[in-house]
Amino acid sequence: MSPRAPLTVLLASPRGFCAGVDRAIQIVERAIAKYGAPVYVRHEIVHNRHVVERLRALGAVFVEDLDECPDDRPVVFSAHGVPKSVPAEAKARRMLFLDATCPLVSKVHVEAQRHFDAGREIVLIGHGGHPEVVGTMGQLPDGAVRLIETVEDAQAFQPRDPANVAFVTQTTLSVDDTADIVAALRARFPDIAAPHKEDICYATTNRQDAVKAIAARAEVLLVIGSANSSNSVRLAEVGRRAGARAYLIDDASVLEPRWVEGARTVGVTAGASAPEVLVQGVIDKLAAAFDVTVEEVDTAQETVTFKLPRAVAG
Template sequence: MSQSPVSPGVPRPTLTVLLATPRGFCAGVDRAIQIVEKAIGKYGAPVYVRHEIVHNRLVVERLKALGAVFVEELEECPPDRPVVFSAHGVPKTVPAEAKARKLLYLDATCPLVSKVHVDTGRHFDAGREIVLIGHAGHPEVVGTMGQLPPGAVTLIETVEAAEAFEPQDAANLAFVTQTTLSVDDTAEIVAALRARFPQIAAPHKEDICYATTNRQEAVKTVAARSEVLLVLGSANSSNSMRLAEVGRRAGAKAYLIDSAEELDLSWLAGASVVGVTAGASAPEVLVQGVVERLSQSFEVSLEEIDAERETVTFKLPRVLA
């Protein structure tokens, strides 16, 4: 159970709150949410969305209130309403089915995920065997593997799997990665692959996206100074999960929470410095909610920890621009 706010007249303990920067929405998430909002504005409600547009409960609930209907498969979509594909990307069969049914569809796939799709196709066309580093079952992984025929991509999740992998042609390999992985974990897997297959073709540019990398670097800085790290994000958000893992490795007790309502103040017992960040799909209002909650029980001193400043933006589909 979480503790109650301090009683009136009782001095509040002091607490330094370090806010990680960057945190929260990345350009791909912001674009995907705008696509749903503008589609509702242009076509009216309901607008259907295949899979959660981004992995955040608050975002999904807000869009539902505006008129978005979230489904898992296209067969759940009526023929006369628009459908939006999520930021995580979809297998090639999905737009093909949408075209066959003459559905109006809008693709909110993050452009950095689309880059991985393009690289995967390029390697396949060059006749290479492809390894995808990622997490089984994640929508982004399903979408990337679904760019090619079944069996064309081998998924590797761990260093152990990389060391056990037996390719058909060790001299003709390539790897790509999910965009929201732990930078450090992925580096270990890539090192294991390169040690065994020195000729393995790598992405022209790092597949792990700038936002994932920047947020993890910011968390390392904040967690190194904090006893406790609070990560705002949903449990099905890969990048949010990785932030909590990075924080623990950096020495902080890290907790992933959806909102201030899930904050248990007993976690902060004996702590004088707490770090706060948010995954790339978590809105800033959640961070402010946590700060307000802490301020009810502590004399809070806020400190913004600047890491990388982000200026990336992505264009909307022409039909909505």
């Protein structure tokens, strides 16, 4: 038997669950424990197949609309946020609902409302159709928010009053891509009102910085996360931009050893909605084929936590 080839695994830190994801999952778990199954969840609580399947096994029922929920069972709104019309409908039906919207997404909603109340025309930098974008645009009347997805969109945007424009952003975007769009807007509208604090969340920024640190040293980058997870997709893009061959994988079962053949150094990270157990599974699969040395590359410390809603906090 020939000796296994040596392989250095650079493990990005921070990686995996952020405070908003952790809070959202806990809300569903505690709702099931308190109220019994089924507990309905409007949209996937977070964008990770493994998390959704585990919660489904506990008694969560995932739906896309309140029309699919009975009046007499609890419903949880996902971490991505919902349009204002959704809690309004739930209140009208006297439903018990729990809002698992990430507090950092709620902050963007508050900013958008503040700009609207000040009479500004609002630009939202984000990806069309993503639930967070749908939720943010749904905080205000139709037509109050203009979606900008690219630098070209920013250059083509024609506001009613160029001196009275504001922007907010989706929280899970590429930091670098967003900076380019913001620069294009500022070049055209020097007085554009910006967020008090960066809208792209700390966890997205930290995970992208960690990927840049390891991708610069690795031939291959493995990003653990689901294909509908915006922040996970962005991590793969950041890795490719830094020069690594990047693969987005749900778990170790889809990892192809040929992707790593000939590589001496592989980076591993996980999107903000991917459980740590999936990271260990990927390392174990690599260790079965190679003589693996794991090096953790720590680029930031995260201490953020978010309070649970009072209904399930006890």
